[in-house]
Amino acid sequence: MMYGYAWDTTTPLTFAISILPILGIGLLVTLKAAAVGYAIALVFGLVLALLRRSKIKIVAWTVAGFTEFVRDTPLLVQLFFLYYVLPDFGIVLPAFMTGALALGLQYSAYTSEVYRGGIDAVPRGQWEAATALNLSRLHTYRNIVVPQMIPRIVPALGNYLVSMLKETPVLSVVTVLDMLGLANMIGERTFEYLVPLSMVGLIFLPMTLICSALIYAVERALPKTGIPLR
Amino acid sequence: MNPIIRFQNVTKRFGALTVLDNFNFEVQRGEKVTLIGPSGSGKSTVLRILMTLEPFQDGLLETDGISYHEPNGRGPFKASEKHLHKIRCNVGMVFQSFNLFPHMTVLRNVVEAPVAVLKMKREEAESRATELLRMVGLSDKKDHFPSQLSGGQQQRVAIARALAMRPRVLLFDEPTSALDPQLVGEVLGVIRDLASEHDLTMLLVTHEMRFAREVSDRVCFFDKGRIVEQGEPERFFSNPQQPRTREFLSSILGEQEPIRESISCAR
Numbered sequence: 021m022m023y024g025y026a027w028d029t030t031t032p033l034t035f036a037i038s039i040l041p042i043l044g045i046g047l048l049v050t051l052k053a054a055a056v057g058y059a060i061a062l063v064f065g066l067v068l069a070l071l072r073r074s075k076i077k078i079v080a081w082t083v084a085g086f087t088e089f090v091r092d093t094p095l096l097v098q099l100f101f102l103y104y105v106l107p108d109f110g111i112v113l114p115a116f117m118t119g120a121l122a123l124g125l126q127y128s129a130y131t132s133e134v135y136r137g138g139i140d141a142v143p144r145g146q147w148e149a150a151t152a153l154n155l156s157r158l159h160t161y162r163n164i165v166v167p168q169m170i171p172r173i174v175p176a177l178g179n180y181l182v183s184m185l186k187e188t189p190v191l192s193v194v195t196v197l198d199m200l201g202l203a204n205m206i207g208e209r210t211f212e213y214l215v216p217l218s219m220v221g222l223i224f225l226p227m228t229l230i231c232s233a234l235i236y237a238v239e240r241a242l243p244k245t246g247i248p249l250r
Numbered sequence: 251m252n253p254i255i256r257f258q259n260v261t262k263r264f265g266a267l268t269v270l271d272n273f274n275f276e277v278q279r280g281e282k283v284t285l286i287g288p289s290g291s292g293k294s295t296v297l298r299i300l301m302t303l304e305p306f307q308d309g310l311l312e313t314d315g316i317s318y319h320e321p322n323g324r325g326p327f328k329a330s331e332k333h334l335h336k337i338r339c340n341v342g343m344v345f346q347s348f349n350l351f352p353h354m355t356v357l358r359n360v361v362e363a364p365v366a367v368l369k370m371k372r373e374e375a376e377s378r379a380t381e382l383l384r385m386v387g388l389s390d391k392k393d394h395f396p397s398q399l400s401g402g403q404q405q406r407v408a409i410a411r412a413l414a415m416r417p418r419v420l421l422f423d424e425p426t427s428a429l430d431p432q433l434v435g436e437v438l439g440v441i442r443d444l445a446s447e448h449d450l451t452m453l454l455v456t457h458e459m460r461f462a463r464e465v466s467d468r469v470c471f472f473d474k475g476r477i478v479e480q481g482e483p484e485r486f487f488s489n490p491q492q493p494r495t496r497e498f499l500s501s502i503l504g505e506q507e508p509i510r511e512s513i514s515c516a517r
Binding site: 148151153155163164168245246248250 | 335341354362397411
């Protein structure tokens with residue numbers, strides 16, 4: 021019995037069906053974690069990419085170092101670090117927020133590279149035309165560079181969404197009750213792991229397929245030259 | 251009267267390569283100057299330095315009384331955005347590869363900077379843009395995207411876009427070199443019309459010798475980062491003094507035979 025739902029272990033099928041509502045609650049947590057983490061990755065990644073292009077060398081180097089460090093260390097280590105070490109500095113976050121933050125940070129290091137590639141792919145002539153028209157740096161980024169880079173980066177950003185969604189189960193190691201966390205608890209109480217764990221895998225499949233389809237649809241809907249401005 | 255552009259002993263290096271070596275050059279207000287010469291001779295660099303697209307190492311440069319150095323002596327390498335902004339207010343540029351913004355309609359390309367930089371009201375900017383587009387013969391294309399236009403049409407939009415910022419100095423960097431031969435005439439036609447405006451100072455880098463002869467007040471021949479010879483076009487083309495100039499002219503005119511008819515812009 022969990023969240024008011026009892027399980028029925030008579031056959032694997034009845035067991036699977038009876039734990040479905042419980043895993044559904046976990047799925048919401050999983051989706052929420054992925055959504056928050058992805059939002060952080062999209063915004064903070066862009067900030068990192070822009071800071072890395074800063075004319076102030078110390079800022080550019082610090083950000084480059086940070087990005088490299090985060091990319092090259094395991095997510096699990098970062099997660100434990102945030103969960104167990106931050107409280108020593110007086111920063112206590114709920115487990116869910118810590119998890120979403122760790123995911124977001126790790127993936128912002130990845131997305132910042134995607135943004136960097138996207139910015140670099142905008143032809144030099146576009147920057148020169150913007151300079152010749154006396155447009156400010158901010159205006160150039162906002163109205164010239166970003167609209168043109170979006171169609172180029174959507175596929176790569178989409179891959180990271182799918183990949184992040186699949187990595188959310190690591191949150192269960194810091195007590196977040198996502199799908200995997202709940203499946204584990206069901207296993208501990210029923211001594212029956214096969215069905216709950218298989219169900220988690222099975223539920224992930226349609227989720228990632230839907231994400232991929234959404235990304236493909238966005239990709240197709242965007243004009244290759246950029247977000248049109250009239 | 252003070253010249254509107256003044257290069258004093260400007261030296262520009264790309265790494266070990268010296269592109270401009272103690273370069274001195276003046277342009278009077280309203281003057282139309284054509285820069286010719288072999289590729290790599292530094293003529294495009296002159297334009298790019300004027301447009302603040304390239305810094306330079308030594309010497310002084312002024313446009314319309316504004317030095318490219320900041321008053322406190324900081325060089326063009328380190329001049330603040332604010333100072334560079336002031337310089338660019340007087341200067342506009344038309345590029346060889348047009349560089350229109352591909353995600354913006356023709357009209358938006360032309361109004362973008364006047365609205366953002368000159369703080370012009372959108373309606374006012376659009377009515378001026380429409381007027382400029384009419385002038386370059388493209389009023390019916392204002393809602394098109396650049397990819398729907400021919401090269402010649404794109405370059406004419408780029409000219410309208412540069413003019414919308416009301417520059418005192420307009421720089422043309424090989425404006426017809428990327429065009430199919432049959433599209434060159436329409437762009438030259440627009441530039442020819444502009445050349446009749448006596449307030450506008452024009453610097454034109456081109457390989458169209460016949461056109462240079464027709465529109466410019468002065469032709470400057472560049473070789474290895476220096477002006478080898480310059481003068482009023484009739485004399486320059488009919489009676490070049492320097493052997494290097496003669497050699498260049500005969501090679502390029504030989505290539506351009508029969509000289510292309512430049513057709514006036516259709517409107």
